[in-house]
Amino acid sequence: MACVSRVDGNAKPKSMSRAKQWTGEVENLYRFQQAGYRDELEYKQVKQVERIDRWPETGFVKKLQRRDNTFYYYNRKRECDDRDVHKVKVYTY
Template identity: 65%
Template sequence: MAVAVAQEPKGMTRPKRWSEEVEENYRFQLAGYRDAVEYTSIKKDEPNRWPETGYVKKLQRKDGLYYYYNRSRECEDKDVHRTKMYTY
């Protein structure tokens, strides 16, 4: 049985300001994934999202435990520069 391999990124940058894309990657990186691309390739499922905001609601970590997120912004200004933004 073949194991699916996540698409490898071609580059990485760090953001200077918060945006919804930064928020998205921040949530995936807290759970141990690069981004949504890696998560969906490993889990074979889309993440649960808040219907009001579209932000990720719940992610399963690689060890099987779950991260639960609020419907509002979680990535504080002090954490923005720590987030990695991948390009494919």
């Protein structure tokens, strides 16, 4: 899995690959992409937020605001099924 380094606020991805197996990182990417964002970096850029609500037990994203200002609420457990893992895009900066 590619390591995502946080460069500057307007970083554009250099490359994209598909997830091959489920990890905690893939789970969170799945949640961001479901809400209409590339990843955490793009979400923070668009929504101008410092902190993202996460479940303390797992570190998974708890709540995201979509671009139309409605919210997605996520469970503390895994939501990305094995059949959806290959749909998750992993960006490298």
